[in-house]
Amino acid sequence: MTPIYVTQPHLPPLEEFIPYLQKIWDSKTLTNCGPMHQEFEQALSEYLGVEHVALFANGTLALVTALQALRITGEVITTPYSFVATAHSLLWNGIKPVFVDINPDTLNLDPRKIEAAITPQTTAIMPVHCYGHPCDVDAIQKIADNYNLRVLYDAAHAFGVRDASGSILRHGDLSVLSFHATKVFQTFEGGAIICPDAKTKQRINHLKNFGFVDEVTVVAPGINGKMSEVNAAFGLLQLKHIDEALARRQEIDRAYRNFLEGVTGIRCLEKRAVERANYAYFPIMVGPGHQIDRDGLYWKLREHGVHARRYFYPLISEFPMYRGLPSAQRANLPVAHEAASQVLCLPIYPALPIEQVEFIASLVRN
Numbered sequence: 001m002t003p004i005y006v007t008q009p010h011l012p013p014l015e016e017f018i019p020y021l022q023k024i025w026d027s028k029t030l031t032n033c034g035p036m037h038q039e040f041e042q043a044l045s046e047y048l049g050v051e052h053v054a055l056f057a058n059g060t061l062a063l064v065t066a067l068q069a070l071r072i073t074g075e076v077i078t079t080p081y082s083f084v085a086t087a088h089s090l091l092w093n094g095i096k097p098v099f100v101d102i103n104p105d106t107l108n109l110d111p112r113k114i115e116a117a118i119t120p121q122t123t124a125i126m127p128v129h130c131y132g133h134p135c136d137v138d139a140i141q142k143i144a145d146n147y148n149l150r151v152l153y154d155a156a157h158a159f160g161v162r163d164a165s166g167s168i169l170r171h172g173d174l175s176v177l178s179f180h181a182t183k184v185f186q187t188f189e190g191g192a193i194i195c196p197d198a199k200t201k202q203r204i205n206h207l208k209n210f211g212f213v214d215e216v217t218v219v220a221p222g223i224n225g226k227m228s229e230v231n232a233a234f235g236l237l238q239l240k241h242i243d244e245a246l247a248r249r250q251e252i253d254r255a256y257r258n259f260l261e262g263v264t265g266i267r268c269l270e271k272r273a274v275e276r277a278n279y280a281y282f283p284i285m286v287g288p289g290h291q292i293d294r295d296g297l298y299w300k301l302r303e304h305g306v307h308a309r310r311y312f313y314p315l316i317s318e319f320p321m322y323r324g325l326p327s328a329q330r331a332n333l334p335v336a337h338e339a340a341s342q343v344l345c346l347p348i349y350p351a352l353p354i355e356q357v358e359f360i361a362s363l364v365r366n
């Protein structure tokens, strides 16, 4: 029995990558924002429909650098229901995370609970478009405007998602993408900051390259966050295949929803009202009405070779470096705790056959 993992990278035939490697070999430029890097930044901003893209070696470095670029300090309001890198990027900047509970339907930061968490030290809000479902961007921006806060979106799940007015990556001051191998769109390792104006992009370019402006001028204590030429070349190739990959994901999403309809105690996350979704994940909530609980179902799937994942469990606020914070207390985050105890992300990736989707759904159904 071959295991079915929660995700699998969508890899084009190897032959298609060779010409890109040949170009790199010919140019002898391996990094330092060379031609592949520049071409990929350009191609991505066109594909995504955004003004400026700054490529990074990974999403975490992009988050850490985005916080630096906006000069964020003090306290930042964020969600406990995410991957640890969201909050870790704050600690790497000496910023105190303040956890606010999520909305039970969207699993995104609940705007109605943000104001109560604002203190004189608060400088920004860092929401996550969880599973690629857009946050309530208007409500969040309104609060940010009222209290003069910055908004930095961890958009690691939101590649290619568009709402009625275009890419959701245009919202807030900056948005950060991850191109890790497990993501919808991947470059082995990689990430990007989406920025609205050339000035910010220039500052980010300095920050990701040690603070160098030219050979003899260093203007900031920058980091080495640059994406290499090989990763950028792979990104260019992936872009050619992303639309077919998203279309396959959509079919799988649809199939799961059909097969799981009406199963007692199982709730599929509502489809979002977006122009284009990316079907990055397929989370189900295993409620008290189901025959077995979430962990029971998780292990049952494992026995049949299906490696579902408990994203996001445990909550970030439960890890040792966060759990002492007042905002990390369970009583402050009831919705997030319930979600973390019920959620199970089922396998979804372009090469997953519909028969296997049906098989997985039948195991959930029982």
Ligand SMILES: *Cc1c(COP(=O)(O)O)cnc(C)c1O
Pocket (backbone or CB within 6 Å): 058, 059, 060, 061, 082, 083, 085, 086, 128, 154, 156, 157, 178, 179, 180, 190, 191
């Ligand atoms: C994957 C992910 C990151 C980190 O990205 P890397 O490229 O792996 O460093 C950050 N936030 C969220 C929500 C993620 O899913």
